[in-house]
Amino acid sequence: xxxxxxxxxxxxxxKVEELSGQNVFACYQCGMCSAGCPLxxxxxxxxxxxxRGLQLRDxxxxxxxxxxxxxxxxxxxxxxxxxxxxxxxMEAMRQIYLRQQLDHVSIDDMTPEQISKLPQIALVASFxxxxx
Amino acid sequence: MGKGNMNEQENAMIRIHVMxxxxxxxxxxxxxxxxxxxGYRFIRGAGCRSGFCGACSTIYRREEDYRLQxxxxxxxxxxxGMYLVQLPFTPAPxxxxxxxxxxxxxxxxxQYYPEIARCVSCNTCTKACPQDIEVMDYVxxxxxxxxxxxxxxxFDCIQCGLCTMRCPADIKHYHMAQMARRIYxxxxxxxxxxxxxxxxxxEEGVYDNELGKLMAMNKEELGIAYAARIREEAK
Amino acid sequence: MxxxxxxxxxxxxxxxxxxxxxxxxxxxxxxxxxxxxxxxNCCGTVFSLTEDDLMHQLATIRNLIRVQENGxxxxxxxxxxxxxxxxxxxxxxxxxxxxxxxxxxxxxxxxAYEGKVEVRHLLEVLRDRIGWDKVEEAMTHSLxxxxxxxxxxxxxxxxxxxxxxxxxNPTIMQDLIExxxxxxxxxxxxxxxxxxxxxxxxxxxxxxxxxxxxxSARRSGADVVITSxxxxxxxxxxxxxxxxxxxxxxEEMPVIYFTQLMAVALEVxxxxxxxxxxxxxxxxxxxxxxxx
Numbered sequence: 001x002x003x004x005x006x007x008x009x010x011x012x013x014x015k016v017e018e019l020s021g022q023n024v025f026a027c028y029q030c031g032m033c034s035a036g037c038p039l040x041x042x043x044x045x046x047x048x049x050x051x052r053g054l055q056l057r058d059x060x061x062x063x064x065x066x067x068x069x070x071x072x073x074x075x076x077x078x079x080x081x082x083x084x085x086x087x088x089x090m091e092a093m094r095q096i097y098l099r100q101q102l103d104h105v106s107i108d109d110m111t112p113e114q115i116s117k118l119p120q121i122a123l124v125a126s127f128x129x130x131x132x
Numbered sequence: 133m134g135k136g137n138m139n140e141q142e143n144a145m146i147r148i149h150v151m152x153x154x155x156x157x158x159x160x161x162x163x164x165x166x167x168x169x170x171g172y173r174f175i176r177g178a179g180c181r182s183g184f185c186g187a188c189s190t191i192y193r194r195e196e197d198y199r200l201q202x203x204x205x206x207x208x209x210x211x212x213g214m215y216l217v218q219l220p221f222t223p224a225p226x227x228x229x230x231x232x233x234x235x236x237x238x239x240x241x242x243q244y245y246p247e248i249a250r251c252v253s254c255n256t257c258t259k260a261c262p263q264d265i266e267v268m269d270y271v272x273x274x275x276x277x278x279x280x281x282x283x284x285x286x287f288d289c290i291q292c293g294l295c296t297m298r299c300p301a302d303i304k305h306y307h308m309a310q311m312a313r314r315i316y317x318x319x320x321x322x323x324x325x326x327x328x329x330x331x332x333x334x335e336e337g338v339y340d341n342e343l344g345k346l347m348a349m350n351k352e353e354l355g356i357a358y359a360a361r362i363r364e365e366a367k
Numbered sequence: 368m369x370x371x372x373x374x375x376x377x378x379x380x381x382x383x384x385x386x387x388x389x390x391x392x393x394x395x396x397x398x399x400x401x402x403x404x405x406x407x408n409c410c411g412t413v414f415s416l417t418e419d420d421l422m423h424q425l426a427t428i429r430n431l432i433r434v435q436e437n438g439x440x441x442x443x444x445x446x447x448x449x450x451x452x453x454x455x456x457x458x459x460x461x462x463x464x465x466x467x468x469x470x471x472x473x474x475x476x477x478x479a480y481e482g483k484v485e486v487r488h489l490l491e492v493l494r495d496r497i498g499w500d501k502v503e504e505a506m507t508h509s510l511x512x513x514x515x516x517x518x519x520x521x522x523x524x525x526x527x528x529x530x531x532x533x534x535x536n537p538t539i540m541q542d543l544i545e546x547x548x549x550x551x552x553x554x555x556x557x558x559x560x561x562x563x564x565x566x567x568x569x570x571x572x573x574x575x576x577x578x579x580x581x582x583s584a585r586r587s588g589a590d591v592v593i594t595s596x597x598x599x600x601x602x603x604x605x606x607x608x609x610x611x612x613x614x615x616x617x618e619e620m621p622v623i624y625f626t627q628l629m630a631v632a633l634e635v636x637x638x639x640x641x642x643x644x645x646x647x648x649x650x651x652x653x654x655x656x657x658x659x
Contacts, residue, residue, distance in 0.1 A: 021418040038559045042572055069569070072413060073560030074525035078534045085526075091416035105568050107250075112243035116235075117605075118567060119382035120242055120275055121448060121598045123249040125412040125564035128423065131250065238381045253408045253426035255476065272408040276377040300422070 012096075013057050019092035026082045027051045033076035033086050042069045047076055047086055054089065067093040068104050068130065091129075098132030105130040146212035157210065163190055163203065166210035167218065177220040183207045186290035189219045189262070189297075202260040202294045222293030224304045229311065236319040238277030245308040248275050250301035257295035257305055263288045267295045267305055274308060282309060283316035371492065372439040373401035374430060376449040376597075377409050383446070383597035385638030389626040390445050390489060392635035397497055397505055404437045412448045412598075413564070414455040421470055427456035428470050431484040432477050441485045443492055445626070447522035447596035454486040454529040488523065490539050490595060490625070491531050499546040506632045510549035513648060515628065516589035517541060517551065518580070519558045520599045534558070540593060540625060547632040554587035556580040561602045570606070574613070577606045581620045591644055593625040600624065619643070 017024055027048070034046040045053065045064040053061030067090045076086040097104065105126055115123065144159040148166050155170035164178060179187035183204055190205040195213040205218060227244040234240060242248060248271055257267035270285035286309035295305040333339065349357065371394070379387040394401045407430050415423035430453065434442045444450040460467040461482045471479040493502060517540030524530040524537055532539045537558065541551040561580060562573040581603060584592050594600050603622040610617050621644040630637035631648055 019417045019419065038576070039562070039565075039572070041575075042569070069565070069572075071521075071560055071563040071565055072416065073521040073563065075521070075560065078525050078527055085416075088416045095417050095420075107246050110246055112229075115243045115246050116237070116239060119378055119597065119601045120239065120249055120277075120409075121376075121378040121382070121412055121446075122564045122566050122601065123242065123246060124275075124377070124409060125448070125598070126567035127247075127250045128411060128413050128415070129564060130568070251409065251426075252411065252422055253429050254422065255425075255429075255474065259476070268408070269406065275409050277381040 010057065012059065012062065013054055015096060016054055016089060016092045019095055020085070020088035022085055022088050022092075024051060024054045024084075024089070027055070027080075027084050028082060030081060032079045032081060033084075036075040036079045038073065038075065039069050039071060050093075051084070051086065051089065062093060062096070066090070072129070094129065095132075098130075101132050103131040107131065146210065148210055149213075149215045151217065159210075159212075161210050162206055163192065163208050163210050163214070163216055164188055164205035164218075167205070167216060172218075174218070177218050178206070181206045184290060186292035189222070189292040189294045190216065191219065191294075192216050202298075203262050204290075204292065207262070219293075219297065222297045224293060224296045224307060226304070226307045227311070231314055231318050234315070236279070236315050238279070240315065241274040241277075241279065241282065241308055241312055244311060245274075245304060247301060247303050248308060251275060251303060252301055254300060256298045256300065257303075260294040260298045262292060262294065263290060265289060270309055270312075271303060271305060274312060279312050279315055280320055282312035283320075286310075286313065370400040370402040371443040372434055372437060372441060373403050374407055374410075374434075374442050374444045374449060374453065375403055376407075376444065376446045378446060378597035382601060383624070385627055385640075386445055386597060386600075386624040388636055388638035389624060389630040392637070393626050393629045393633055394489075396633050396635050397501065399492070399497065401443065404434055404439070404442075406433050410449045410452045412452060414452045414459075421466060421473075424456050424459060424466075424470060425474065427453050428460060428467075428480050429474065429477065431457060431486075432474070432480045434484045435481060436478055440483050441487060443487050443489055445489050445595065445624075447488070447520060447594075448598060450486065450488045450531075451522035451529060455526075457482070457484060457486050458528065488531050488595070490523070490543070493543065494539055499542050502543065502629070503546040503548075506547055507634045508632055510544075510547045510628070510632050510648070513549040514552045514588050514590045515544045515549045516554050516584040516587060516592045517544065517557055517625075518561075518584070518592050518594045518599060518603070518622070520594060520596050521558070521560050521563070522596060524558055540595075543625060543629070544593075547628065549628070549632075552584065552587050552589040554583045554589065556583045561599045563598060563602070566598075566602055566606075570609075573602045574606045574610050577603050578610055578614065578617065581607070581622075582617070585618055585620055589620070591628070592620055592622045593628050594622060595625055 013024060029048055029052060031048045034040055034048045037047050040046055043066040045066045050061055050064060050066050070090040072087045074087050145156045146159045147154050148157055150167060150170060157166045157169045161169060177188055179185035183206060188205040190203055192201050193215045229244055251271050253268060255268045261267050265288055266285055270282045273281035273285060289306055289309055291306045293306060375387060391401055408426055410430060411423055411426040467482060519537050524532060524534040527534055544551040556579060562576040566573045600622055607619050621641040627637045627640060
């Protein structure tokens with residue numbers, strides 16, 4: 001998927017649905033996901049707005065930081081009355097970047113001092129979620 | 133092997149494919165010799181020619197095999213129908229560290245080679261190793277901070293780089309393992325007290341007299357002394 | 368075999384040693400020792416959420432193969448993240464045999480995984496196999512008077528299909544606390560995410576989460592918070608000093624593993640405990656930390 005042009009916007013929704021196995025249009029925008037999300041303070045789009053953006057094939061959804069703030073805690077997933085797994089949608093959006101080798105965390109820029117303070121459980125998880 | 137067989141083998145020719153071209157080479161050559169017979173000259177990517185230096189990592193495929201195979205070109209015998217190519221070098225930067233200054237704590241390997249946290253346990257590295265090392269197991273040991281196990285499992289590594297070339301997680305296995313062995317040697321391996329004591333004794337001149345006697349002996353006397361030396365009983 | 372096939376995970380060998388030490392001691396005292404199996408590898412810590420990604424299932428399935436080689440049909444974890452990842456992976460391949468076949472075909476040096484290994488968390492074993500009454504019987508040092516807030520976090524409870532208890536109103540840790548005669552403290556943040564792996568590149572976000580979660584536990588009257596996740600424990604414990612720098616009024620709160628609390632009550636090796644807590648438990652330093 002190239003980044004510019006109509007083609008991408010056309011393909012975006014299908015790609016996200018294919019990777020996530022979710023039906024984006026099942027969402028009726030009740031907002032339960034955003035109400036339960038513990039990290040919305042840091043997000044520039046609320047979780048339900050992310051789904052709305054996908055429904056509209058709006059490329060700006062892919063420029064939101066929400067997918068990178070999401071920690072896959074599944075609060076939204078257990079609360080959604082329509083059974084939409086938003087955590088999977090976020091993962092699919094991350095994967096669209098990561099599969100083009102567009103890492104969100106730069107391993108090369110981390111110093112031994114920084115890493116010495118972190119447990120490996122955090123590093124393994126972060127690298128799985130934010131490097132391709 | 134009978135004499136007839138020898139002649140037959142000497143005369144037999146096999147086909148090898150190198151970069152799209154097929155060559156006839158005598159059977160019984162190593163991959164490296166076969167490629168040289170075909171006219172390739174190795175300025176880099178060849179070293180000891182005895183399986184120790186790790187310079188001649190090679191990949192090949194047999195005609196009827198879906199798998200890519202990995203070996204050292206100086207050790208693996210060329211077979212009829214092999215597709216061959218030499219890898220001159222595996223680009224893999226080494227992390228900079230001063231062994232005397234680092235803190236040999238459990239996550240030190242992760243600090244200098246953080247990409248080991250990306251291991252997906254696919255085992256591709258192990259399958260690529262021409263030394264039959266359990267490469268993935270030592271990466272996993274490193275991840276959980278077991279430096280001694282990483283050092284022990286990687287001991288036979290000759291730094292050929294095939295694991296690193298194949299890794300989907302971009303791990304630099306062999307550099308990381310070398311660091312583990314260095315840390316193990318510097319900080320973790322038990323200090324042999326008897327060796328230190330003996331070195332002190334030598335410096336203090338305890339054995340000067342004995343050594344002087346040996347130095348004064350001629351070859352015949354040395355031979356007699358050697359034959360009469362004290363031996364440890366075989367267990 | 369008398370014991371449980373135990374999967375430690377990387378953290379329990381390093382950052383979260385106390386968790387393993389205390390769990391080993393407790394389970395030995397309860398007569399069902401944890402036995403670590405050979406050649407386990409990192410579970411990957413997070414379950415891959417894309418449909419087509421089989422590569423990131425290899426680590427978990429490889430572990431289940433090792434358990435199978437071990438002749439066991441069950442694997443017990445302490446770490447919530449390992450539990451979640453292993454459990455979800457086992458369901459993922461059991462639901463679609465084609466996926467399992469592909470994974471088995473890729474791992475051609477190993478036995479084929481037959482799909483029979485059950486993944487369990489230690490809390491489930493305590494509840495379903497040992498029973499809270501047995502835990503209470505084994506107690507030699509009552510924790511009466513201690514207020515304990517259980518912090519469940521995410522990975523024990525969500526998604527529902529792998530949760531060991533109700534995702535909204537879990538009680539499993541409350542029941543454990545009551546069995547040890549301590550007072551369980553419910554607080555509104557007990558199932559809210561600590562920020563997880565965001566600590567790597569968004570540490571400030573974790574500090575903020577720690578503030579909210581622990582202040583809430585404090586307001587609810589807790590003396591100590593218990594957890595079963597090494598990453599929650601790290602995030603909530605290790606960011607407190609940073610938090611104190613920005614908010615000097617913040618009162619520190621010890622965050623320990625549930626097995627450490629059990630170890631204190633059973634008077635077996637608890638691993639290192641924060642000293643303010645030891646005073647609250649009315650035990651001397653070193654009493655809980657038995658011979659290693």
